[in-house]
Amino acid sequence: ATPLAIAAGVQAAAKRGIVVAAETIFEDAPDVDVVVLDKTGTLTTGQMAVEDVTVVDGTDSDDLLRRAGAVESLSEHPIAAAVVEAAPAAAVDGGDLEAENDGGTVSGAEGSTAVDSFERADRGVSGVVDGERVVVGHPDCCRERGLSVPDALESPIDDARAAGRVPVAVGWDGRTRGVVAVGDSEREELDAALETLSSGREIVVLTGDEGPAAERFRAVDGVDEVFAGVPPEAKAETVDRLRTRGTVAMVGDGSNDAPALAAADVGIAMGGGTQLATDAADAVIVGDDLEAVGETLAIAASTHRRIR
Ligand code: ADP
Numbered sequence: 118a119t120p121l122a123i124a125a126g127v128q129a130a131a132k133r134g135i136v137v138a139a140e141t142i143f144e145d146a147p148d149v150d151v152v153v154l155d156k157t158g159t160l161t162t163g164q165m166a167v168e169d170v171t172v173v174d175g176t177d178s179d180d181l182l183r184r185a186g187a188v189e190s191l192s193e194h195p196i197a198a199a200v201v202e203a204a205p206a207a208a209v210d211g212g213d214l215e216a217e218n219d220g221g222t223v224s225g226a227e228g229s230t231a232v233d234s235f236e237r238a239d240r241g242v243s244g245v246v247d248g249e250r251v252v253v254g255h256p257d258c259c260r261e262r263g264l265s266v267p268d269a270l271e272s273p274i275d276d277a278r279a280a281g282r283v284p285v286a287v288g289w290d291g292r293t294r295g296v297v298a299v300g301d302s303e304r305e306e307l308d309a310a311l312e313t314l315s316s317g318r319e320i321v322v323l324t325g326d327e328g329p330a331a332e333r334f335r336a337v338d339g340v341d342e343v344f345a346g347v348p349p350e351a352k353a354e355t356v357d358r359l360r361t362r363g364t365v366a367m368v369g370d371g372s373n374d375a376p377a378l379a380a381a382d383v384g385i386a387m388g389g390g391t392q393l394a395t396d397a398a399d400a401v402i403v404g405d406d407l408e409a410v411g412e413t414l415a416i417a418a419s420t421h422r423r424i425r
């Protein structure tokens with residue numbers, strides 16, 4: 118009866134837009150005590166948009182967005198999509214961007230901006246544009262790359278955070294030149310999803326963001342704990358530590374969530390996420406609906422009862 122029960126479980130999940138990648142999910146998911154949720158792209162839509170741009174004296178905001186957009190066109194991060202969208206069209210027009218996604222050189226169509234030596238940093242990306250290495254990311258990412266952050270940019274950074282937005286610093290040639298405030302909204306189905314998930318389980322939010330963008334989730338019904346400012350490489354460690362509290366499910370979407378998805382007893386990737394995340398997961402929510410996470414746990418539980 119066991120293979121039949123598993124097949125039925127896989128099929129029931131598929132009907133709800135859930136692809137089961139590892140049958141171990143039927144063993145582990147019924148006993149989940151702690152659900153760890155990535156923030157960006159998991160609690161939020163991940164559909165970010167540029168809400169505000171501040172530049173230092175002597176820098177043109179279109180030029181800043183052109184450079185930042187060209188570099189971000191090589192990143193898969195939801196923040197990158199927003200910056201690309203806001204950039205002048207010529208920045209990101211044409212070019213075989215997909216094929217060159219890993220550290221190569223990108224030459225776009227005529228008139229577009231070429232990016233050399235693209236690199237992923239800890240909390241951002243960089244690439245050489247017009248002979249200068251342009252850094253785009255967390256203000257600390259600029260500092261770590263040796264770019265100063267002028268005083269004039271401190272308040273736009275604080276203002277963006279106070280509004281729950283992400284301040285994306287853009288700099289080159291020794292200095293951070295501007296801050297692009299990127300905003301993201303909560304998923305429509307967030308409250309309903311948390312209500313189901315939190316029943317009998319501890320809910321932990323895990324994010325690289327800090328300040329209000331992260332802290333506002335402390336006030337959300339069903340959320341027990343928020344770990345903010347967690348760098349990508351520490352996400353898996355945090356999941357590991359939480360395993361002392363019981364069986365842990367991790368839900369994420371980004372490539373930087375992949376090690377945490379693998380570290381958890383149950384890894385669930387949102388379908389809108391990156392390949393690295395879906396590859397590391399035990400189940401993939403193809404429909405990209407957060408409520409399907411609770412359904413995954415419920416289907417696993419009923420399947421497990423039949424296996425027994
Ligand atoms: P989360 O855990 O919320 O999904 P991430 O770990 O993906 O967040 O990113 C953490 C922070 O790193 C972002 O808030 C941003 O400041 C910075 N960051 C990462 N990737 C990029 C990028 N491609 N462009 C700009 N900023 C980035």
Ligand code: MG
Nearest residue numbers: 155157158371
């Ligand atoms: Mg994410």
